[in-house]
Amino acid sequence: MGIVPFREEVGAIFSEKGLLSQVEGFEYRREQQEMALHVAQALASGTHVAIEAGTGVGKSLAYLVPAVLHSTRERRRALLSTHTINLQEQLIYKDIPLVQKLLPVEFSAAILKGRQNYCCGTRLERAFANAKGLFTGAEVKELERIRKWTRTTKDGSLSDFGQQPDPAIWAQVCSERHVCIQKICGKNPYCFYQNARRRALSADILILNHTLFFTLLGGIDEDEEDNLEGYLFPGDFAIFDEAHTIESVAGRHVGIDISQYALRTNLHRLYHSRSKKGLFQLLRHASGVQEVSDLLPKVDAFFDAIAAQCSSQRGDREFRIRSPGIVAPEPIADGLSRLCGILTTAASNCEDSLIKLELQDTCRRLKQHRAALLDFIHQNLPDYVYWVERTGKRESFSTLSAVPVDLSAALGRLLFRANTPCVLTSATLSVGGAELDYFRQRLGAIRLSTHQIGSPFDYERQMKIFLVRKMPDPRDADYEAALEKWIAHFTEKSGGRAFVLFTAYQTLEALAKRMEPFFKKKGWPLLVQGGALPRLKMIHEFKRGPSAVLFGTDSFWSGVDVAGEALSNVIITRLPFASPHHPLTEAKLEAIEATGGDPFRNYSLPEAILKLRQGVGRLIRTKTDQGMIVLLDSRILTKPYGRTFLAALPKCPVEIIA
Numbered sequence: 001m002g003i004v005p006f007r008e009e010v011g012a013i014f015s016e017k018g019l020l021s022q023v024e025g026f027e028y029r030r031e032q033q034e035m036a037l038h039v040a041q042a043l044a045s046g047t048h049v050a051i052e053a054g055t056g057v058g059k060s061l062a063y064l065v066p067a068v069l070h071s072t073r074e075r076r077r078a079l080l081s082t083h084t085i086n087l088q089e090q091l092i093y094k095d096i097p098l099v100q101k102l103l104p105v106e107f108s109a110a111i112l113k114g115r116q117n118y119c120c121g122t123r124l125e126r127a128f129a130n131a132k133g134l135f136t137g138a139e140v141k142e143l144e145r146i147r148k149w150t151r152t153t154k155d156g157s158l159s160d161f162g163q164q165p166d167p168a169i170w171a172q173v174c175s176e177r178h179v180c181i182q183k184i185c186g187k188n189p190y191c192f193y194q195n196a197r198r199r200a201l202s203a204d205i206l207i208l209n210h211t212l213f214f215t216l217l218g219g220i221d222e223d224e225e226d227n228l229e230g231y232l233f234p235g236d237f238a239i240f241d242e243a244h245t246i247e248s249v250a251g252r253h254v255g256i257d258i259s260q261y262a263l264r265t266n267l268h269r270l271y272h273s274r275s276k277k278g279l280f281q282l283l284r285h286a287s288g289v290q291e292v293s294d295l296l297p298k299v300d301a302f303f304d305a306i307a308a309q310c311s312s313q314r315g316d317r318e319f320r321i322r323s324p325g326i327v328a329p330e331p332i333a334d335g336l337s338r339l340c341g342i343l344t345t346a347a348s349n350c351e352d353s354l355i356k357l358e359l360q361d362t363c364r365r366l367k368q369h370r371a372a373l374l375d376f377i378h379q380n381l382p383d384y385v386y387w388v389e390r391t392g393k394r395e396s397f398s399t400l401s402a403v404p405v406d407l408s409a410a411l412g413r414l415l416f417r418a419n420t421p422c423v424l425t426s427a428t429l430s431v432g433g434a435e436l437d438y439f440r441q442r443l444g445a446i447r448l449s450t451h452q453i454g455s456p457f458d459y460e461r462q463m464k465i466f467l468v469r470k471m472p473d474p475r476d477a478d479y480e481a482a483l484e485k486w487i488a489h490f491t492e493k494s495g496g497r498a499f500v501l502f503t504a505y506q507t508l509e510a511l512a513k514r515m516e517p518f519f520k521k522k523g524w525p526l527l528v529q530g531g532a533l534p535r536l537k538m539i540h541e542f543k544r545g546p547s548a549v550l551f552g553t554d555s556f557w558s559g560v561d562v563a564g565e566a567l568s569n570v571i572i573t574r575l576p577f578a579s580p581h582h583p584l585t586e587a588k589l590e591a592i593e594a595t596g597g598d599p600f601r602n603y604s605l606p607e608a609i610l611k612l613r614q615g616v617g618r619l620i621r622t623k624t625d626q627g628m629i630v631l632l633d634s635r636i637l638t639k640p641y642g643r644t645f646l647a648a649l650p651k652c653p654v655e656i657i658a
Helices: 003-013 031-044 057-075 085-102 121-129 136-151 167-173 191-201 208-215 244-252 260-270 286-310 330-349 353-378 408-415 439-442 479-494 505-522 535-544 584-596 599-616 641-649
Strands: 048-053 078-082 109-111 207-211 235-240 256-259 318-320 384-391 398-404 424-428 449-453 463-468 498-501 524-526 549-552 569-572 627-631 654-657
Touching: 003 057, 003 384, 031 048, 031 057, 031 318, 031 424, 031 449, 048 569, 057 085, 057 207, 057 235, 057 424, 078 085, 078 208, 085 109, 109 191, 109 408, 121 136, 121 167, 121 353, 136 167, 167 260, 191 208, 191 463, 207 569, 207 599, 244 384, 244 408, 244 424, 244 439, 256 260, 256 353, 256 384, 256 505, 260 286, 260 353, 260 398, 286 330, 286 384, 318 584, 330 353, 353 398, 384 584, 398 535, 479 498, 479 505, 505 524, 505 549, 524 535, 535 549, 584 599, 599 641
Parallel strands: 048 424, 048 449, 078 207, 078 235, 109 207, 235 424, 463 627, 463 654, 498 549, 498 569, 524 549, 569 627
Antiparallel strands: 256 398, 318 384, 384 398
16 A cells, blocks of 8 residues: 555545545545645554644544555454543544444444453453352342442443442452453453453444553553564554554553552451451352451551651651651561462362362462562662652551653653654643654653644634633632632632532642532532542533532643533642652653753753643533633743743634723
């Protein structure tokens, strides 16, 4: 397939009278056609490209059409990776069926999520068979609800569950790598992971998310000699949507993450002293029960000792650990070793093959916990940053984390392989300049071909920015009162229908408490992140409720799509600079300074610009949307870098309020 003919064919499909014009409601978009041409060029030439395409371009179809044609003709599997499961589902249920009707080629497509999203029918039935030894009466009722759902669900994943199941019960019935295996579950029609896996293995187009992509790779390979063509399958190629999130996802995947809560949950899987249930109780394994009972308080004592060592630092949720040996690991490490020995013996003596697998899987998990714990305490991984984070609603648990300070070299080797095309796209890859240099640097691909495509939206007509000059410093005593005043003013101006985006959860909580009576008097529903509703339910309620106001932090700055009048106002309370005191940010800034760079210009500012662009991008989602952006941070007017922020935003009217 020649490069020029393929480009011309794809361009014709997106032309004013091309195949796409047969779609009801089709509107020719020059920007969409331009993006499709760049994707076609990269696929046909076997090269790599990054494309920033503004909101409204229609990115999904612009990469789907050339990907399908290239996949079917060259017999190369296409991997489409997104940041969120929501976008995965939009592709498989909305965009793929459209392309299947449109193109004169036959192809198959499948979606695959992480294992723990799927119910394993074999584990579910095993749980019922041993319910007396494993679950309380209330937990058995939850099992019954899950089994009833498996008889009606479409895909057997959590996305298809109305009222989400109890996480502790779901963990006992979801797919697990060494328990839910093809040999045992392959013929079970209610093992939904194996069903999805079969579809994935035969599909021409496989839709993943970034986390699963890195999981299936088994981590970032440090071996530079690994030059095999393809990523997951021989000859495949990859397209990454929402590519601005790749670095952070990869960092979480390859690093250390030891959760006190997760470790306790794995031990409770063996024996729970309060309910007197668990695998050891089921097997009447007295020494196993005793070992778990002895180990649980040691686990809590270990994490409490680490938290105590950090308590003298600032009152942040995260505490950086700069030196090895913060506490002695032997009590918990030795206990885990003994417990794994007991599990190995118990598994070898177990006649029930499924319970045997459960014991072996738990043993594997605990060994991984122990190895990671020792790596953390002794800081065995060079060029990593180590920290402790208090987690949970009351910050009652601790998590030990460590990630590489710089992933660029590893990501460059992983993503940009010879003869294996890689397409990266997002609405926010640049930091206001004419090039994507910052993005290329973070991904270790300085010579990556890049293109910037503007949005077809008329921001001059659809959007207006309001700036408030006299906002006090967040450290001032009257800061929260000023926020309250201006949030009230601008939500009245839009009749509610607003996202209020915060950079700190403490400020969000304080303002929600202060302003609850105001919104109640107005009759506007107030949805507050961290309350009773999960994120997706909050978005659903916001779309449904007239004049609703949503207070959100980090996860609402991106990946949220609310079209129409329901969202007419986005209020940004503060420029989204990452806290320089967060351990990872601090380590990155130190590394830049050590090489003679400017930490603020080289990292803090571009990261904040990217996040601001994402937050602003929540407002205008269609050509008919209209609304306002409010920036309640006077630094955008008083600091020299303020002009850099404004230059990175869509050109539209700006009003400054004194």
